Amino acid sequence: MTISDSNFVVDPARYASLCTCGKPHPTPEVRLYSGEDACIVLAEDCRRIQQDGPVLVIDDENTHKAAGKDVVGALADASVSYKLLTLEGDIEMTDALADSAQDTAAGYSLILAVGAGAINDLGKYVATRLGIPYWAAPTAPSMNGYTSSIAAIKIRGVKRTLPATPPRRIYAVPRVVQESPLKLRQSGFCDVLAKSVSDTDWRTESTLFSGSYCELPSGIVAESEDRYLNSPEKIRNGDSAAVNGLFHGLLVSGIAMTLAGSSAPASGGEHLVSHVLDMREGLTGRTPELHGLQVGAGVILSAVCYRKLAALEPGAVSRGAETAVQSGLDGIDAIWGPYADEVRNRFQQKQPQLLQFNALLPGRWDELRALFSAVRSPNFFLDLIRRTGFPMTLASLRLTRSEFIQAALAARTIRERITVLDLAAHAQILEAAAEETAALLS
Ligand SMILES: [Zn+2]
Ligand SMILES: [Zn+2]
Known part of the structure; x- marks a missing residue:
């Protein structure tokens, strides 16, 4: 048994x-x-495709126990030459970690990451830099x-997302995915x-500027949503079909x-909030x-x-561009300290577009409001998340009210992408939205 030509995650x-x-x-x-035999299949594919090429396996202490030890056991049984790099403690994906892993990976013909988040990013990024193939064995x-x-x-x-070649092959053991820690399932x-x-952020940006929007990406995701989206309790309970449905949805x-x-x-903007909180760690x-x-x-x-x-009239968005840009710039030094120049550089890249808001928005506002009105309510999302068992409060995120509000206000400045947060700042409703969100999460 190997991965056959028909094993696409999504049929092209x-x-x-x-x-x-x-x-x-x-x-x-x-x-x-x-x-359930994914580790054996992986090892056999490795032997067949890589032949005698040595493989660097990257995992961490937790993912080694969950799957890494089975993977290297299977590689040994299949006489695949490998080196195991098990990272210790909490792993943060930084340029320093990537440099050191790249040194370790020199001379290997394949990187295989066994794990999730940072382990996967590390394997993918280093393999791309070295120009060698990358395979993944996800654990959650x-x-x-x-x-x-x-x-x-x-x-x-500064948190960045850089190009990296996706894995050609992914091997997953459904039982390992199902038994992953609840918090990881809630996160996914x-x-x-x-x-x-x-x-909707993308569609809005596309309407105003790039014209890049296509329904294909959301279309393929929607096709698998039934398997997990309406079953948060099953994600919580570790139901195999729902948890593996969620896993498949994430792959798609x-x-x-x-x-x-x-x-x-x-x-979109929702991710920028998370990136701000990640970046603030250094400060x-x-x-x-x-x-x-x-x-x-x-x-x-x-x-x-x-x-x-969605509740605003076109007249409410015909002014305010300069003020919103200036207030974004004004906050950067105080919040970002040593990272201020890097953040300012990102924010200034979208300044020309932001300054066009006064002229652009009123004429497109009715069209945009129709998009905004179609977004589900805050309570709809909050209810779904809380039904997975995660409280989704500021306390459960270990955030104070002021830390959250600061992140909500600063998020629009850290990246050049136009998101709902830029529109909210322009329309002068961002502060009220941040306060209202903090109240919902209290
Ligand atoms: Zn298209
Ligand atoms: Zn994400």
Whole structure:
């Protein structure tokens, strides 16, 4: 048994039928083997495809116990030459970690990451830099980065997403995914929920500027949503079908980003809130919560912003661009200290677009309001998240009210992408939205 040509996560034949933009899309060909014997299949594929090429296996202490030890056991049985790099403690994906892993990986012909979040980003990013293949053995449905063509990395303290070649092959043991820690499942549930608001962010930006929007990415994600979205209790209880459905949904979500050629379909303003909280660690020492859980708070904020924006008349958005740009710039030094120059650089890249808001928004406002009105309510998302068993309060995220509000207000300045947070700042409803979100999360 090996991965066959038909084991695509998403059948490439679906791509053409769901595209509404008519432009060519990158067509990711990620193959998945999901089965209790996945470690053996992986080792056999490794032997067959890599032959005598040595493999660098990267895991951490937890994922080694969950799957890494079985993977290396199977590699040894299949006479595959490998080196195991088990990272210790909490792992943060930084330029320093990537440099040191790249030194270790020199001379290897394949990187195989056994784990989730940072382990996957590290393997993908280093393999891309070395120009060697990358395979993944995911251990938890905790985020959508397995199949994406980007890696999240902190460079000089600022959270960036850099291009990285997705794995050609993914091997998953359904029992390992099912038995992953509840908090990781809750995190993945929130991460996949982000699409409900980020897709509208992308559509809004596309309407105003790039014209890049296509229904294909959200279309392929929607096809698998029934398997997990309405069953948060089953995610909580560890139901195999729901948890593996969520895992599949996250794999598809990553592919959606590759199809779009950017993370826009699955990462908008809600993700920026999480990135701010990650970046603040270097200044405050607060250990960030799991990516998806922080994103979940961002989803509520975006939903509040959309509801408020939908209530505004076109006249309310015909002025305020200069003020919003200036207030964004004004806050950067105080919040970011040593990272201020890097953040300012990012924010200034979208300044020309932000300054066009006065002229652009009123004429398109009715069209945009129809999009905003279609976003589900903040309480709809909050209810779904809380039914997974995660309280989704500021306390459960280990955040004070002022830390959250600061992150909500600063998030729009850390990246050049236009999101709902830029519109909210322009319309002068961002502060009220941040306060209202903090109250919902209290
Ligand atoms: Zn298209
Ligand atoms: Zn995410």
